[in-house]
Amino acid sequence: MSIRVIVKHPDPVLREKCIPVRKFNANLHKLLDDMAETMYDAEGVGLAAPQVGITKRVVVIDAGTGLIEMINPEIVERREEQFGSEGCLSIPGLYGDVRRSxxxxxxxxxxxxxxxxxxxxxxxxxxxxxxxxxxxxxxxxDIADKTYKPKEE
Incomplete structure (x- = not known):
């Protein structure tokens, strides 16, 4: 495993629509392992492949309940609404208020x-x-009601 460089906004790779994964092989396993290590090293909650410069539909997430790996994910059901703050490893130092399911x-x-x-x-x-x-x-x-930088303590 190795830590990869996290792509920062406004790099154009972050605006590309990623292609589905067709081969579930050692290369994919290495990407998933590297992405997880990179996410944990950066103290993030999630990381998508374009954030490490790869335009494939691959995601890793750990929201406190353990590592989740998702290949070619799609949301099939949603309920209710929440509104809250989000940040992103590719846009350090900026947060936004975002409506999500x-x-x-x-x-x-x-x-x-x-x-x-x-x-x-x-x-x-x-x-x-x-x-x-x-x-x-x-x-x-793109979808935040407003964006802001945290206040200095």
């Missing part, structure tokens, strides 16, 4: 090509939606 169910594949369903509420739901947005070239700054 409070609960989501996503269909995806695991690293071996097996279909999985991931349900999330609150922070996990927010992270799933945020990372899937990355796969479609959408950043939280």
């Amino acid at each position: 409070k609960w989501v169910k996503a269909k995806a594949f695991d690293r071996n090509g097996n279909e999985i369903m991931v349900e999330g509420e609150d922070l996990l739901a927010r992270a799933i939606q945020h990372e899937i947005d990355h796969l479609n070239g959408v950043l939280f700054i």
Whole structure:
């Protein structure tokens, strides 16, 4: 495993629509391992492949309940609404107030090509939606009601 460089806004790779993964092989496993290590090193909650310069539909998330890997994820169900602050490892120092679904169910594949369903509420739901947005070239700054820098303490 190795830590990869996190791409920063306004790099154009962050605006690309990612392509689906077709091969579930050692290269994908290495990407997933590297992304997880990179996310943990940066103290993030989630990381999408374009954030490390790879335009594939790959996401890793850990919202406090353990590592979730999702390949080719898509949200299939949503409930209620939440409104709260979001940040992004690719846009350091900036936050935004974003409306998201409070609960989501996503269909995806695991690293071996097996279909999985991931349900999330609150922070996990927010992270799933945020990372899937990355796969479609959408950043939280595009949908935030307002953006801000945190006040100095």
